Amino acid sequence: MKAPAQAARAEPRSYRWSMPANWWTRNRHYFLYVLREFTALPMALWLLWLLYDIKSAGSGAAGFQPQKSPAFVAFSVVCFLFASYHSYTFLKLAGVIMHVKVLDKTVPPRLIVLTMFGLWAVASVVIGAVLIGFAR
Amino acid sequence: MSAHATRPKTAFSHLFFWFLFANGGGLAALVLPVHILVQGILGPLGIVPVVDQHYDTWISILGNPIVKLYILVLIALSFFHFAHRLRYLLVDFGVPAAKSLTAQAIFYGGAVVVTAATIWILLTTAPLF
Numbered sequence: 001m002k003a004p005a006q007a008a009r010a011e012p013r014s015y016r017w018s019m020p021a022n023w024w025t026r027n028r029h030y031f032l033y034v035l036r037e038f039t040a041l042p043m044a045l046w047l048l049w050l051l052y053d054i055k056s057a058g059s060g061a062a063g064f065q066p067q068k069s070p071a072f073v074a075f076s077v078v079c080f081l082f083a084s085y086h087s088y089t090f091l092k093l094a095g096v097i098m099h100v101k102v103l104d105k106t107v108p109p110r111l112i113v114l115t116m117f118g119l120w121a122v123a124s125v126v127i128g129a130v131l132i133g134f135a136r
Numbered sequence: 137m138s139a140h141a142t143r144p145k146t147a148f149s150h151l152f153f154w155f156l157f158a159n160g161g162g163l164a165a166l167v168l169p170v171h172i173l174v175q176g177i178l179g180p181l182g183i184v185p186v187v188d189q190h191y192d193t194w195i196s197i198l199g200n201p202i203v204k205l206y207i208l209v210l211i212a213l214s215f216f217h218f219a220h221r222l223r224y225l226l227v228d229f230g231v232p233a234a235k236s237l238t239a240q241a242i243f244y245g246g247a248v249v250v251t252a253a254t255i256w257i258l259l260t261t262a263p264l265f
Binding site for chain 1: 158165166167169171173174175177179180181182184185186187188191192193195197198207210211214215217221222224225228229253254257258261262
């Protein structure tokens with residue numbers, strides 16, 4: 001039988017991983033990384049608002065109130081900045097992630113990134129035209 | 137020695153979740169800024185006429201099946217992307233519980249709930265049938 005002191009020593013001790021809570025504020029790259037990952041939250045909130053906007057059309061013309069408040073515009077400005085940062089970082093990454101071969105030749109990453117940014121511009125114009133064009 | 141003694145297993149779950157994650161991020165990147173700019177800023181400020189500023193134009197475009205499908209794909213894929221990013225952001229902030237099965241159920245389950253709510257809202261608002 002083990003002595004009590006020995007038994008206590010034999011108990012499994014787990015390694016406690018710890019990082020200072022502010023690790024991401026110490027280095028510019030860490031900060032930009034956290035900023036990029038965080039963009040998901042404002043984008044999610046804005047899409048939830050869009051769902052609410054759709055839902056509120058279901059209650060009929062009398063119950064529908066178009067959103068015009070300054071608070072909502074301020075919220076959208078913040079979300080817009082985060083969403084644009086997400087677009088910039090995500091589309092730039094496409095050059096690293098996507099490997100495309102045309103006629104046995106690897107398409108240069110710069111061309112892929114350029115294509116993605118071109119697609120972003122085209123998509124923005126098309127969606128903007130629909131949102132504005134079908135309005136009165 | 138046979139090279140085919142052990143056949144490599146295709147990681148279908150990886151394939152599936154990477155598909156959701158990558159396309160969710162890509163689709164949000166391509167279309168979300170213009171939605172926010174037009175519907176969230178320019179429309180409410182009255183700078184341009186926007187479809188969701190009047191009931192009749194908004195309900196009529198929401199009745200279009202292609203628009204319904206587009207909104208469903210946009211929200212469903214985006215939320216799987218958001219769930220994944222936010223869960224790993226918690227891990228990076230030193231919350232090991234974010235790796236647990238419970239956390240996965242909460243985050244990806246949340247994306248499923250939002251997707252289901254989107255389907256319900258799209259089917260009941262300006263219904264197709």
